[in-house]
Amino acid sequence: xxxxxxxxxxxxxxxxxxxxxxxxxxxxxxxxxxxxxxxxxxxxxxxxxxxxxxxxxxxxxxxxxxxxxxxxxxxxxxxxxxxx
Ligand SMILES: [Ca+2]
Numbered sequence: 001x002x003x004x005x006x007x008x009x010x011x012x013x014x015x016x017x018x019x020x021x022x023x024x025x026x027x028x029x030x031x032x033x034x035x036x037x038x039x040x041x042x043x044x045x046x047x048x049x050x051x052x053x054x055x056x057x058x059x060x061x062x063x064x065x066x067x068x069x070x071x072x073x074x075x076x077x078x079x080x081x082x083x084x
Contacts (some may be wrong), residue, residue: 017065019078024061025073033061
């Protein structure tokens with residue numbers, strides 16, 4: 001799933017209180033967030049305050065309650081996908 005504008009689908013906002021992978025990472029260059037796997041630079045990211053804060057230890061983006069957090073890519077979260 002990609003966040004490419006300021007609108008978050010209302011359906012997404014009703015998700016259970018769990019974290020989901022949203023297909024973004026800064027693993028190649030720390031601090032430069034890109035869509036995964038295309039590596040297209042992110043144009044919009046809905047970070048919660050004080051995120052990202054994990055540095056080289058947290059290179060994948062996870063959605064949680066309306067915002068994105070940087071997390072270690074080894075976390076066992078479910079993927080959040082979008083339909084065409
Ligand atoms: Ca990082």
